[in-house]
Amino acid sequence: MIIPAALASTSAYCTFSMAFGWKPLFTIPAGVSEVLTFNNPLALVLYLILALFLVVLAMIYTRTFYGLTHLFHRLPFRPHFRPALGAFLTGLVALVLYFIFGQPVLAVLSFGYGILQDVMSLPAADPPSLSIALVLLAVAGGKILTTGLTIGSGGSGGVFGPSMVIGGCAGGALGVLFQHFWPGLVPHPASFAIVGMAGFFAAAAKTPFSTLVIVSEMTGNYSLLLPTLWVCTLAFLLSDEQSIYSSQVLSRSLSPAHQGDYVREVLAGLFVRQFVNPQTETSTLRPSDRLTDVLARLGHTPYQTVPVTDADGRLLGVVSLEEVHLASQSPNLSPLVVAADLMRSDVTPLQLDDRLDRAQELFVEHDLLALPVVDSPTERRVVGMVKRSDIAGAYLRHVHGKPVAEQPDG
Numbered sequence: 001m002i003i004p005a006a007l008a009s010t011s012a013y014c015t016f017s018m019a020f021g022w023k024p025l026f027t028i029p030a031g032v033s034e035v036l037t038f039n040n041p042l043a044l045v046l047y048l049i050l051a052l053f054l055v056v057l058a059m060i061y062t063r064t065f066y067g068l069t070h071l072f073h074r075l076p077f078r079p080h081f082r083p084a085l086g087a088f089l090t091g092l093v094a095l096v097l098y099f100i101f102g103q104p105v106l107a108v109l110s111f112g113y114g115i116l117q118d119v120m121s122l123p124a125a126d127p128p129s130l131s132i133a134l135v136l137l138a139v140a141g142g143k144i145l146t147t148g149l150t151i152g153s154g155g156s157g158g159v160f161g162p163s164m165v166i167g168g169c170a171g172g173a174l175g176v177l178f179q180h181f182w183p184g185l186v187p188h189p190a191s192f193a194i195v196g197m198a199g200f201f202a203a204a205a206k207t208p209f210s211t212l213v214i215v216s217e218m219t220g221n222y223s224l225l226l227p228t229l230w231v232c233t234l235a236f237l238l239s240d241e242q243s244i245y246s247s248q249v250l251s252r253s254l255s256p257a258h259q260g261d262y263v264r265e266v267l268a269g270l271f272v273r274q275f276v277n278p279q280t281e282t283s284t285l286r287p288s289d290r291l292t293d294v295l296a297r298l299g300h301t302p303y304q305t306v307p308v309t310d311a312d313g314r315l316l317g318v319v320s321l322e323e324v325h326l327a328s329q330s331p332n333l334s335p336l337v338v339a340a341d342l343m344r345s346d347v348t349p350l351q352l353d354d355r356l357d358r359a360q361e362l363f364v365e366h367d368l369l370a371l372p373v374v375d376s377p378t379e380r381r382v383v384g385m386v387k388r389s390d391i392a393g394a395y396l397r398h399v400h401g402k403p404v405a406e407q408p409d410g
Contacts, residue, residue, distance in 0.1 A: 024220035026117055028190065031124045035187040036194070037223050043185045046178050047227045050171055050192060051199055051234035057170055058203035058235070061144050062242045065159075069152035079154060086153025090146045097142050101135050108142035112165035115139055116197075119172040120190040120219075127179050128189065136173035140166045159244050163201045164215075171196015191227070194219050199231035203239040208232040270394055272359055273352040276373050276384035284309045284382060285319060287340035294324055294339055303370040307382050308343045315372055315380045317343035349374045352383070356391055363388045 028036065072082050090109070097105040107115035119136070122128050147162040174196070175189025186192065198215040202208040212232050216222050283301045285294060285308045297306055304321040323342040328334065347366050350359055350373045362371060373384045 025113065025218045026120055026220070028120050028219060028221055029124075032120060032122075032188055032190055033221065033223075035124055036191050036221060038191075038226050040185055043227065044230055046174075046182065046185060047192075047195065047231050048234065050174055050196060051231045051238065053174060054167060054170060054196060054199045054231070054235050055203050055238045057140065057144075057166065058200055058239055059242065061147075061163075061166060061200075061204055062244050064144050065148045065152060065244060066242075066246070068148035072153045082153045083150075083155040086149045086155050089153075090149045093142055093145050093149070097138055101138050104135050105138050105142065107139045107165065107169075108146045111161055112139065112143060113161070116165060116168040116172070116193060119168070119175075119193045122189065124188050127183060128176050130176065130180065133173040133176040136169040136176070140169040140173070143169070159205075160201070163204055163244070164197045164218075167200025168193045168197040170200065191224055194221065194224055195228045195231050198228050199235040202232040203235035204244045206236060206239070206243050206245075208236040270356040271352070272350050272354045272356065272373055272386060275386045275390050275394075276352065278383065280384065282307070282372075282382055282384055284313070285339045286310075287316060287338065287343065289339040291324070291327055291334045291337040291342075294319060294342065295328070298324060303385050303387060305368050305370040305372075305385070307349075307372040307385070308339050309382055313381045315349055315374055315382050317345035318347050318368070318372060319343055320368060347371070349380065349382075350386055351375075351377065356394060359386065360391055363391065 072086065075082060075085075077085070094106055094109050097108060104115060104118070115136070122132075143162050143166045147157070147159065147166075151157045151159065172189050172193035175186055175192030178186040178192065179189055194215060197218075198211045201211045201215075205211070209232070212225070212228050215228065216225060283297055283303075283306060285297055285306050287308055287310075289297075294306070298304070298319075298321060305318050307318050308316045310316055319339055319342045323344070327337050327342060344366075347368070348362055350362065350371050352373060352375065359371070363369075368388070370385050370387045372382050373386055374380045375383050
């Protein structure tokens, strides 16, 4: 998926930039960009504190988000009234914060990127007031509430943009605080705002490395790559299992997109011959057998598919229970129906040396619950049958570490 994504990203970025310019989303003034560097390993201690703070904030974010979503779903309202209630409560949160902290806190509404730009544009000469840290913390907490109220109620919106604002404001608040006590380690709070954006989303979305690149591109600044890597990695490792993306799975084997590859890897070392017992006689049909004979044969076999062979036992096709059931619905035509009329001749049989991943492909391709096994592709003499459930059972036994018992060779 990386190759198509790379091509799509390149064309999309060029299309957007030709219309709106080639600058990054956030502009860092010249005087600030000069001090946004990392040249003191002791600063990693402060970035460690930032990572711990972001982990706690991400836990609050994800639990608030899904708690509000669950609460809105339980309200005895019609679904189309819930977003209206969510929008009203969002505005109420913004109004309360406005009367307490003033206009800058209105960043809890809409995108909120403006307050991050203000942090990055603070003068590099004088340390900012500690009151700015309180405003940034208010925006971070308020954005957690407004995001949960908006999207949890069924409104339209995403979680990436709000995550950038929450993490950036939280990091900026700590940056303001640290700059007052350790100005030599923190020359500007913008460094903690940028790293906070990446670290918070790494903890909330469990995406440490992609977020690192995204935030660096959004700010057009790679001078903080090392502390960003430090914070993203720690935030990812220390965060709990709760993710802002509820459909995110824990491992590749649980992903529907990769499940087929995982099943193929598990079944690659198993073969069809392990499920064929040469001492067991396989029930077959002749092309001239009438419908009553077909029904009787299906009734005495554990399979829902019966092979049709010629006089020498060579496979001609298969008859499945589905075709027989449809034919039996017309009793007037039953005396005229023979196995050749019901036979599917386009079915590819299994061979003794086929791997089980190949067998699984044939089961899916033909949509059958059982397939005949032949001795060779040229002779095509039926030597047994294999059920689809046998493959599934072998897969489960192999995953749980139990050996797959081979059938006796006679």
